[in-house]
Amino acid sequence: xxxxxxxxxxxxxxxxxxxxxxxxxxxxxxxxxxxxxxxxxxxxxxxxxxxxxxxxxxxxxxxxxxxxxxxxxxxxxxxxxxxxxxxxxxxxxxxxxxxxxxxxxxxxxxxxxxxxxxxxxxxxxxxxxxxxxxxxxxxxxxxxxxxxxxxxxxxxxxxxxxxxxxxxxxxxxxxxxxxxxxxxxx
Amino acid sequence: xxxxxxxxxxxxxxxxxxxxxxxxxxxxxxxxxxxxxxxxxxxxxxxxxxxxxxxxxxxxxxxxxxxxxxxxxxxxxxxxxxxxxxxxxxxxxxxxxxxxxxxxxxxxxxxxxxxxxxxxxxxxxxxxxxxxxxxxxxxxxxxxxxxxxxxxxxxxxxxxxxxxxxxxxxxxxxxxxxxxxxxxxx
DNA sequence: GTCTATAGCTAGATAGAC
DNA sequence: GTCTATCTAGCTATAGAC
Numbered sequence: 001x002x003x004x005x006x007x008x009x010x011x012x013x014x015x016x017x018x019x020x021x022x023x024x025x026x027x028x029x030x031x032x033x034x035x036x037x038x039x040x041x042x043x044x045x046x047x048x049x050x051x052x053x054x055x056x057x058x059x060x061x062x063x064x065x066x067x068x069x070x071x072x073x074x075x076x077x078x079x080x081x082x083x084x085x086x087x088x089x090x091x092x093x094x095x096x097x098x099x100x101x102x103x104x105x106x107x108x109x110x111x112x113x114x115x116x117x118x119x120x121x122x123x124x125x126x127x128x129x130x131x132x133x134x135x136x137x138x139x140x141x142x143x144x145x146x147x148x149x150x151x152x153x154x155x156x157x158x159x160x161x162x163x164x165x166x167x168x169x170x171x172x173x174x175x176x177x178x179x180x181x182x183x184x185x186x
Numbered sequence: 187x188x189x190x191x192x193x194x195x196x197x198x199x200x201x202x203x204x205x206x207x208x209x210x211x212x213x214x215x216x217x218x219x220x221x222x223x224x225x226x227x228x229x230x231x232x233x234x235x236x237x238x239x240x241x242x243x244x245x246x247x248x249x250x251x252x253x254x255x256x257x258x259x260x261x262x263x264x265x266x267x268x269x270x271x272x273x274x275x276x277x278x279x280x281x282x283x284x285x286x287x288x289x290x291x292x293x294x295x296x297x298x299x300x301x302x303x304x305x306x307x308x309x310x311x312x313x314x315x316x317x318x319x320x321x322x323x324x325x326x327x328x329x330x331x332x333x334x335x336x337x338x339x340x341x342x343x344x345x346x347x348x349x350x351x352x353x354x355x356x357x358x359x360x361x362x363x364x365x366x367x368x369x370x371x372x
Numbered sequence: 373g374t375c376t377a378t379a380g381c382t383a384g385a386t387a388g389a390c
Numbered sequence: 391g392t393c394t395a396t397c398t399a400g401c402t403a404t405a406g407a408c
Contacts, residue, residue, distance in 0.1 A: 002391040023296045025212040029384060041386080042392050050385065102296070109351045110209045110293060121352050151349075155358060159345025163337075165295045166307050172341060188373040215402065227404080228374050236403065 011036045011046065012061035019058055020102040024113035029054075052116060055108070059117060062104045063124045065095060071131035081138040085184055088135075089177055092157070099164045099173025106158055128154050139184055153180045197222045197232065198247035205244055206288040210299035215240075238302060241294070245303060248290045249310045251281060257317035267324040271370055274321075275363055278343070285350045285359025292344055314340050325370055339366045 006014075014036045018027045029051060033040040047054040069091035077084040096103065105121045108114065114121075129150045136146030160176040192200075200222045204213045215237060219226040233240040255277035263270040282289065291307045294300065300307075315336045322332025346362040 004391070021297050023209060023211070025209070026296055026298065028382080030382085038391095039393060040384085041394080044385070045391060105352060106348050107296060109348060110212055110288070110296075111207050112212065114351060118352065118354065122354070125349070125352055151358075155345035155349055155362070156341060157345070158348040159341035159343070162292050162295060162344040162348070163311070163341055165300060166291060166304065166311055168304065168308070172337075176341070190373070214400080216400085224373095225375060226402090227376080230403070231373060 006037050008046065008057070009061065011038070012058045015054070016058050016062060016104060017101070019055060020104045020107045023107045023110060024051075024055060024116070055113070056117070056120075059104060059108070059120065063120075063127075065091075066124070067127065069095075071127050074131040075134040081135055082185060084138075085135055085181065088131075089181060093177060096157075096161065096173060099161065099170030102165065103158060103161050106161060125154060136184065141184075149183060153183075156180070192223050194232065194243070195247065197224070198244045201240070202244050202248060202290060203287070205241060206290045206293045209293045209296055210237075210241060210302070241299070242303070242306075245290060245294070245306065249306075249313075251277075252310070253313065255281075257313050260317040261320040267321055268371060270324075271321055271367065274317075275367060279363060282343075282347065282359060285347065285356030288351065289344060289347050292347060311340060322370065327370075335369060339369075342366070 015027075015032045018031050018035045022031075029040045029043060032054065033043050036043075038046075043054060044050065047057060049056075070088045073084050073088045073091070077087070079087075093099075095101075105125065108117050108121060129147065132150030132153055133143075133147045136149055137143060141149065156176045156179070157173070160172040163172040164170050201213075201218045204217050204221045208217075215226045215229060218240065219229050222229070224232075229240060230236065233243060235242075256274045259270050259274045259277070263273070265273075279285075281287075291311065294303050294307060315333065318336030318339055319329075319333045322335055323329060327335065342362045342365070343359070346358040349358040350356050
């Protein structure tokens with residue numbers, strides 16, 4: 001077999017930057033291929049199902065990052081809760097490039113992305129909320145309030161990324177991450 | 187002159203529903219024309235500048251609703267602050283169909299909509315923040331905190347609309363509107 | 373002012389050479 | 391596994407009849 005020019009992981013990482021900025025319809029296969037370092041036709045070798053399978057692959061890779069670096073750290077880490085929260089928030093900062101890059105879930109939350117991936121994204125968001133809920137519980141917060149805080153955290157992250165884009169300023173995101181930190185530890 | 191089939195206001199209102207759900211690239215002129223009750227070619231009579239001018243017209247109409255029913259009520263109304271807030275939040279609920287419909291600003295906050303309309307949307311969001319800030323001041327809240335509350339309100343509305351779409355459930359939006367109400371009056 | 377018809381282009385997707 | 395070449399369908403936009 002001829003060697004791959006780029007690994008599937010590299011490909012997903014590069015195409016993610018296009019997808020999170022332009023959404024499903026806004027990202028053409030030409031742009032995605034160019035960003036990934038391949039020609040358009042080559043994408044059909046990697047993703048025989050076409051655009052939908054390609055985006056699903058990027059979405060799975062994105063969720064996988066969250067699961068490994070955020071959800072599992074929060075919910076299954078063996079360090080103290082405070083340390084786990086610090087680590088998870090650091091990874092969140094990295095994922096969103098300190099607020100400069102969109103959340104892929106949001107970018108896909110317009111039609112037709114929502115129609116194709118809505119259920120999957122909803123599940124992933126529930127994972128997020130579950131993981132932060134467990135962290136809250138570990139910090140001695142009551143169940144109901146822990147869930148409420150987890151939900152509000154996700155909501156504020158999403159809102160901050162909208163405003164960061166609109167104002168072309170990462171400050172809303174930075175502030176929200178700091179708020180989440182102090183909400184759990186205050 | 188031959189009579190218009192639909193007024194510019196009706197046209198903007200109907201096309202808004204497509205644009206806020208699908209974004210700039212996701213909304214084709216065919217869909218927009220169909221939603222508005224015209225044929226595609228007729229749109230070029232109303233909007234000689236093509237798609238960009240059409241979307242700008244819808245955006246202007248959308249902002250005009252906010253200015254008249256929300257911003258002016260909050261900042262220039264002669265009723266008591268509590269009553270003005272109640273009225274403005276009611277209009278916000280209506281605009282977003284109780285959380286079932288996206289914010290157009292958010293739908294246009296991906297490329298290429300962001301590139302075309304980002305500055306205009308940023309100005310409109312600043313108007314939002316300004317208006318809620320003035321309401322806060324009228325309720326006796328200090329300047330800095332009033333601005334902070336206004337910013338956070340907008341952020342949470344945007345975040346709630348993201349989650350409302352993802353979960354296909356208007357509850358996040360409803361809760362956030364109630365929270366804003368009680369934040370100002372608690 | 374609205375329509376049908378169509379131009380010119382780019383999209384997603386496929387065939388087949390290497 | 392990647393590429394060039396190409397297909398069809400849809401896109402934005404225009405021309406011109408009514």
